[in-house]
Amino acid sequence: MSKEKDSILNPRTTTYEFLGPPGAFLISVGVPITTYALYFGCSEETGGCPPTLVPERISLALSDPAWWKGLWDTQAALLYLAWYAFCLVAWAVLPGDLVAGTTLRTGGKKLYKINAFSTFLLALGLTAGTIYRYGPESFTFFYEKFVGFITASLIMSVVQGVACYAASFRPGALLALGGNSGNPIYDFYVGRELNPFSWGSFDLKTFNELRPGLILWFLVDISMVCEQATRRGGFGQVTDSLYLITLFQGLYVADALYNESGIFTQMDITTDGFGFMLSVGDLAWVPFAYCLQARYLVFNPVELGPVLAAVVVVFNFSGYYIFRVANAEKNDFRNGTNPKNLQFMTTESGSKLLTSGWWGRSRHPNYFGDLLMSVAWSLPTGFSTPIPYFYCLYFLVLLVHRQRRDDEACEKKYGKDWKKYMQLVPYRIIPYVY
Structure with a gap:
């Protein structure tokens, strides 16, 4: 593609959102910190919700190398990678219709394979079978290794964000109209390329939008139910409040996955590039921040x-x-x-x-x-x-x-x-x- 044609197809972004590069930097740092803060500010490990914290204790923890090492859990990281691989394999092997997206600036349309709901049902089936065979205690690992899963998801988010930003400089890449400012901090955050790592009917952006994080959110909720059932003596003793939240959020996830084709007209897909904003939101924020209510009810049971x-x-x-x-x-x-x-x-x-x-x-x-x-x-x-x-x-x-x-x-x-x-x-x- 000639430079003249490229400048026409990929015009320079002249206006900023999110308060420009400073805002993009603060959000890029702030989202991971907030994800951890929601756990440490509301958990049994730290003593409650909120815990009794004083500046001296916080400073002591942050200056302790053991505390930083505690953010990493090899088993949780391997489980997270296995989950992401499961979603990839399920996308590849499960049948699904091909649906055309909106018309791109190039004049063409992308074809997307839709089978997110089938992936969801398969994941639920395997989860239910595991719990039925080995009991609720077999599926409490999300609660037990929560911080490790946060860390693994954040690392995956950063890796994808960096890889997508680097790949966007290859010749012929179709850039997002809002992500071609020339400022690396801003473009890395909002996403420079519209559809990075897109081959055939696979598209990384739409794949991440509905599969790894959204389904995982509900599986984490189920893990919270299992944790409370293990503590209280069975599923019959789980509180109505936790069951309701799990039901509500599960139906919401199922609805989004069942109506997968509806996302192809949303701004995230049609307009925004895929950068750190979407990668960290899809992979880390959704599953490990949205489950806050369910996680809270594990150690603060409420009967409605x-x-x-x-x-x-x-x-x-x-x-x-x-x-x-x-x-x-x-x-x-x-x-x-x-x-x-x-x-x-x-x-x-x-x-x-x-x-x-x-x-x-x-x-x-x-x-x-x-x-x-x-x-x-x-x-x-x-x-x-x-x-x-x-x-x-x-x-x-x-x-x-x-x-x-x-x-x-x-x-x-x-x-x-x-x-x-x-x-x-x-x-x-x-x-x-x-």
């Missing part, structure tokens, strides 16, 4: 009782209903069908924007459903500590930031039509509130 449990169930499935129906409306409309006869406006470019149904109530109703579910996943932990509610706060910040990114991209794409659309649909996420 039928009334409170029913309230939490209603809260969760109200959010799930909004999330699922809103996504179904959008996917049907994008696929050229409109079974509900929803109203829409047509832009000058010919694009169509929904203005009724859930998409007439807010511009991101699926985010509203997500937020309701995040609250339902934290309520079963009770109110003795705010730490398990970290997920709600984090998810609120994440979705508001994503909403602003979406709106900014749409404003650039649709121009004055986007202002007309915002008049028709004024609320961003929560109808009549925000």
Whole structure:
């Protein structure tokens, strides 16, 4: 590819997100630190949630070589590598349809093999068989070696981030429009290449988006149930709160995997490059931060009782209903069908924007459903500590930031039509509130 053609296909990024290189650096360092902090700030090992910590104890731990060595667990690292290899093999050997993604700037479309749900079922089957044959104590290793698994996942995230950044400089690479700034810190974080390590129907970005981290999140939850069952004398003694959280999060994971083709129109896939931001988010943050509530309930069991449990169930499935129906409306409309006869406006470019149904109530109703579910996943932990509610706060910040990114991209794409659309649909996420 000539330099002139390359500059046209891969224009230089002229605007920054995440507060530019300083923000990218702080997040790149901050996410691993926060992942560890969520464990050490809420665990039996350190004495509670939160533990009784004084600056002197923290300083002493950080200056002790034994503490740093304790972050590494060879067995956990090997288990994590085996899990990642299992996901790769399952992708290769399990059957799956080929689905075309959106049109790339080159004019072509990538074909993706979808079999994430089959991988999920296979993993669950093997897990259930192990627990049935050897008892719940055979599947408590995620709880016992939690820090080692965090370390292994972070190392994998860094390795992939560095490899993808280095590979993006090969001739002919299609870069992400937002990741070609020329600043190595920023481009490494946001992702310089749109689809690195992509061969045939395999694509590293979409593979990581749904398989290794998302399925592992639910397996970690199951490990927490097994740990509590081992302590309390069987699965019949596990608290209703832990069962509910595991059920809610398991259904959420299953829904995402079953509707795998829906991710091919999301910003992560169509716009963002694959760099450290997505690698650490997919591989480390999702499985080992999102399980915080389940892990907390292992050593702080909470019995909700039928009334409170029913309230939490209603809260969760109200959010799930909004999330699922809103996504179904959008996917049907994008696929050229409109079974509900929803109203829409047509832009000058010919694009169509929904203005009724859930998409007439807010511009991101699926985010509203997500937020309701995040609250339902934290309520079963009770109110003795705010730490398990970290997920709600984090998810609120994440979705508001994503909403602003979406709106900014749409404003650039649709121009004055986007202002007309915002008049028709004024609320961003929560109808009549925000």
